[in-house]
Amino acid sequence: xxxxxxxxxDYFTSAASGVEFLLGRLDGYRYSPHLHDTxxxxxxxxxxxxxxxxxxxxxxxxxxxxFCNPFEVHDGAARGGGLSYRASYPSEPLLxxxxxxxxxxxxxxxxxxxxxxxxxxxxxxxxxxxxxxxxRGECTLEAEESLFTTYAYxxxxxxxxxxxxxxxxxxxxxxxxxxxxxxxxxxxxxxxFIDEARVPRQRLISAFRRRTGLTPHAFLVNRRIIAAKQLLxxxxxxxxxxxxxGFSDQAHLIxxxxxxxxxxxxxxxxxxxxx
Numbered sequence: 001x002x003x004x005x006x007x008x009x010d011y012f013t014s015a016a017s018g019v020e021f022l023l024g025r026l027d028g029y030r031y032s033p034h035l036h037d038t039x040x041x042x043x044x045x046x047x048x049x050x051x052x053x054x055x056x057x058x059x060x061x062x063x064x065x066x067f068c069n070p071f072e073v074h075d076g077a078a079r080g081g082g083l084s085y086r087a088s089y090p091s092e093p094l095l096x097x098x099x100x101x102x103x104x105x106x107x108x109x110x111x112x113x114x115x116x117x118x119x120x121x122x123x124x125x126x127x128x129x130x131x132x133x134x135x136r137g138e139c140t141l142e143a144e145e146s147l148f149t150t151y152a153y154x155x156x157x158x159x160x161x162x163x164x165x166x167x168x169x170x171x172x173x174x175x176x177x178x179x180x181x182x183x184x185x186x187x188x189x190x191x192x193f194i195d196e197a198r199v200p201r202q203r204l205i206s207a208f209r210r211r212t213g214l215t216p217h218a219f220l221v222n223r224r225i226i227a228a229k230q231l232l233x234x235x236x237x238x239x240x241x242x243x244x245x246g247f248s249d250q251a252h253l254i255x256x257x258x259x260x261x262x263x264x265x266x267x268x269x270x271x272x273x274x275x
Contacts, residue, residue, distance in 0.1 A: 006026075006027045006028060006029060007024065007025065007026050007027070007029035008024065008025045009022060009023075009024045009025075010022070010023045010024070012134075012135065014134040014137070014143055014147070015137060015140070016134065016137070016140040016141075016143035016144045016147075016189070017094075017134065017143060017144055017147050017148070018094075019088055019089065019090050019091075019094070019134070019147065020038075020088070020089040021086070021087065021088050021089070021131060021134055021135065022042075022086065022087040022088075022089070023086055023131075023135065024084070024085050024086075024087070025082060025083070025084045025085075026049075026076075026077060026078045026082060026083050026085075027078060027081070027082035027083075028077075028078065028082075029077065029078070030075065030076070030077035031074075031075045031076045031077065032075060033052075033073050033074070033075045034073070034074070034075070035070075035071050035072060035073050035074070036068070036070065036071075036089060037070055037071065037092075038070060038089040038090060038091050038092065039067070039068065039069060039070060039089065039090050039091075039092065039095055039113070040066065040067065040068035040074075040087055040088070040089060041065070041066070041067060041087070041088050041090065041127060041150075041151065041154060042065075042066040042067075042068075042085060042086060042087035042088065042127075043062075043064065043065055043066060043085065043086060043124040043127045043128055043131075044060060044061060044062050044064070044066075044083055044084065044085045045062065045084045045085065045086065045128060046062065046082075046083055046084040047061075047062075047078055047079075047080070047081060047082055047083025047084060047085075048060070048061045048078070048079040048080060048083065049061070049066075049076055049077065049078060049079060049083055049085070050076070050077050050078070050079040051066075051074060051075055051076035051077070052074060052075055053068055053072055053073075053074040053116040053117075054072050054073065054074070054116070055073070056116070058116055058117045059079055060117045062124070063119065063120070063121040063124050063125075064117055064118060064119055064120065064124060065117070065118050065120050065123050065124055065127065065154065065158070066087075066116065066117055067113035067115070067116055067117075067118075067154070067158060068113075068116060069112050069113055070092050086127070086128060086131040086132075088127075088131060088134075088147070090151060092110070092111075094151075095111050095151060095155065096110070096111050098148055098151050098152055098155065098201070098202065099111045099152075099155050099159070099161045101200035101201050101202050101203065102152045102155065102156070102161060102163050102164065102200075102202040102203070103161050103162060103163065103164060104162045104163060104164040104165070105162065107161070111155065111159050111161065112159060113154070113158050113159050114158060114159065114160065115158055118157075118158055120157070123150070123153055123154060123157070126146075126149070126150045126153060127150050127154075129146060130143075130146035130147040130149075130150045131147075133146045133147070134146075134147060137248075138247075138248040138252050139217065139220075139221075139248070139252075140187055140188070140189050141188050141189060141190065141193075141216060141217045141220055142217040142221075144189060144190040145190065145205060145215055145216060145217045146217070148190070148201060148202065148205075149202070149205060149215075152202050163202070164203065165206075172197035172198060172199045172204065172207070173197065173204075173207055173208055173211045173212070175196050175197050176193055176196055176197045176204065176208060176216065177208075177211075177212065177219070179192065179193070179196045180216065180219055180220050180223055181223055184220060184223040184224050184227060184245065184246055185224070185227070185244060185245055185246040186246065187246070188220060190204075190216075193216060204216075220246075221256060221260075222260070224245045224246050224247065224256075225256070225257060225260055225261065227244075227245045228241050228242075228245045228247075228253065228257060228265065229261075229268065231244060231245065232265055232268055232269040232272070233269070233272050235269075235273075238250055238253060238254070238265040238266055238269070241253060241265065253265060
């Protein structure tokens with residue numbers, strides 16, 4: 001009995017970055033040869049693919065990254081059983097801007113990835129995490145930071161972009177830290193950061209990490225957790241605490257709080273009341 005070919009494809013656009021994403025599952029389905037006017041950065045979370053890019057065959061699998069440059073003809077299918085994959089479609093101007101902000105020297109010519117499929121467990125995990133962060137959309141800063149850091153990582157390793165080392169940037173980082181400490185409950189974006197610090201995006205993220213030991217998003221989350229603990233100790237309900245401290249909802253607060261404190265907000269509140 002012949003198995004029926006199937007696919008489940010979900011597209012969404014990140015409100016944080018404006019990048020289009022795909023979450024897909026293929027079982028016997030094959031894409032016809034086609035092209036995009038954007039880049040493709042993708043990775044598999046299950047299975048093995050059979051695809052061609054620029055007329056050359058590839059069999060990407062889990063723990064590899066997949067790149068396709070604008071207007072490169074490609075197709076794709078699952079090899080053997082089904083596969084699950086995630087893809088993003090950053091525009092050429094966006095990746096050029098990230099490369100220009102990150103590079104140690106002025107760019108010469110267009111940015112292009114040189115290998116369509118590469119072994120990179122670290123990069124693949126970074127991309128899948130960034131994709132999921134954009135899909136959830138719980139924190140704009142997290143989604144932007146994770147995605148743009150992943151793109152800079154890919155550009156430095158597979159598109160010949162030599163990254164500049166982060167400087168101390170004491171004044172700009174002080175301004176960025178103040179912004180996060182004062183406005184932790186606001187919907188802070190990387191654009192807010194850049195406006196405040198007046199430092200290019202990737203340089204700012206690298207310098208911030210060097211100065212504080214955390215990325216801007218991790219610093220923001222920890223500042224929100226400190227504020228949440230204070231409100232919980234004062235007797236506020238977790239649902240109100242979530243709103244007051246910038247979490248997207250109570251579930252987001254509970255998940256983030258437990259990951260850092262080891263217990264749920266409710267358990268923490270009960271424990272401090274019993275002391």
